[in-house]
Amino acid sequence: MELEQLLDDEESLQALAPKRLEFRLPAKQGRERIDKFLTRQIENATRNRVQTAIEEGRVLVNGKPVKANYKVSPGDVIEVIFTHPPAPEMKPENIPLDIVFEDDYLIVINKPAGMVVHPAFGNWTGTLANAVLYHTGAQLSNLNQDELRPGIVHRLDKDTSGLIVVAKDDETHYALAKQFAERTTEKRYQAIVWGVPKQRKGVIKTNIGRSKRDRKMMAAYPYDESETAEGKPAITEYEVIEDFTFFSLLSLTLHTGRTHQIRVHLQHIGHPILADALYGGASVRLLPFARSESFVKNLLESLGRQALHAAELAFVHPKRREKVSFTAPMPNDMAQALEKIKCIHRSYAD
Numbered sequence: 001m002e003l004e005q006l007l008d009d010e011e012s013l014q015a016l017a018p019k020r021l022e023f024r025l026p027a028k029q030g031r032e033r034i035d036k037f038l039t040r041q042i043e044n045a046t047r048n049r050v051q052t053a054i055e056e057g058r059v060l061v062n063g064k065p066v067k068a069n070y071k072v073s074p075g076d077v078i079e080v081i082f083t084h085p086p087a088p089e090m091k092p093e094n095i096p097l098d099i100v101f102e103d104d105y106l107i108v109i110n111k112p113a114g115m116v117v118h119p120a121f122g123n124w125t126g127t128l129a130n131a132v133l134y135h136t137g138a139q140l141s142n143l144n145q146d147e148l149r150p151g152i153v154h155r156l157d158k159d160t161s162g163l164i165v166v167a168k169d170d171e172t173h174y175a176l177a178k179q180f181a182e183r184t185t186e187k188r189y190q191a192i193v194w195g196v197p198k199q200r201k202g203v204i205k206t207n208i209g210r211s212k213r214d215r216k217m218m219a220a221y222p223y224d225e226s227e228t229a230e231g232k233p234a235i236t237e238y239e240v241i242e243d244f245t246f247f248s249l250l251s252l253t254l255h256t257g258r259t260h261q262i263r264v265h266l267q268h269i270g271h272p273i274l275a276d277a278l279y280g281g282a283s284v285r286l287l288p289f290a291r292s293e294s295f296v297k298n299l300l301e302s303l304g305r306q307a308l309h310a311a312e313l314a315f316v317h318p319k320r321r322e323k324v325s326f327t328a329p330m331p332n333d334m335a336q337a338l339e340k341i342k343c344i345h346r347s348y349a350d
Contacts (some may be wrong), residue, residue: 162310
């Protein structure tokens, strides 16, 4: 039996932390301390939080409380109940925003890399949501009834830059969320990746779900639309825009919206995103040519984040009932990295 993780609310795992988790350990599970095991497996959990849960009797193995030094065994069923400290009140913050478009109903923003979209454990302030609250004077949708995500229709990873839309009222929020759910929006990304895909154009189809090796990561599984499949279906279309022999610039279109979808898919086909530390794109071992270690180190340090940018976004405006399209230019850090790659490419081509 594979390791299973049953969540009451999958979104809570991604946003704040789970309230209840259950692990069923497979026959091949190795023995290790339960506090170490749970810290490694649970996203956003620290060892202190896990140990506190154990001390308070909120970690059960086969229905009974255990101590932190208990060693997990094959066949164990582990139940974890987390209680969160109350979230601090979300406050407007005067943080500059790169606003691409705004009207009475919505705002389209070019989010910089390094900015978290909404507050969560470890990032209570300095988020896009805090900034938008200040900008609008707290005039935002709260359709999702989450005080920490007012107006947030969709998300971008912290270190992904680019376009994101925020709703000002519930009706607009509902209409936009419906378009995202029904996959009628258009989302195109730019990515600098290691190597060059053999096919100039292609479609990547897999399922995407939590990694069994590291539950803080996502992983690709065989494409399967059945309800019993591992993960959920994910489809990404790509095209090589520029070929630099050792690297390439891709345009990517999302046909689904899974967590870390582009990052997982590009790693899956052997072309991880440049400087993506989580999915294999930030290793100096990926030396593209002889004596290139210093070049690669400089490239990775100058970026400091995955080279992924949400460049285009299109949807039907909920009030105007017409398609609207927006673009955001490649940010300076990616553009500068691309220039360095072009220079090295030209020197090898000559």
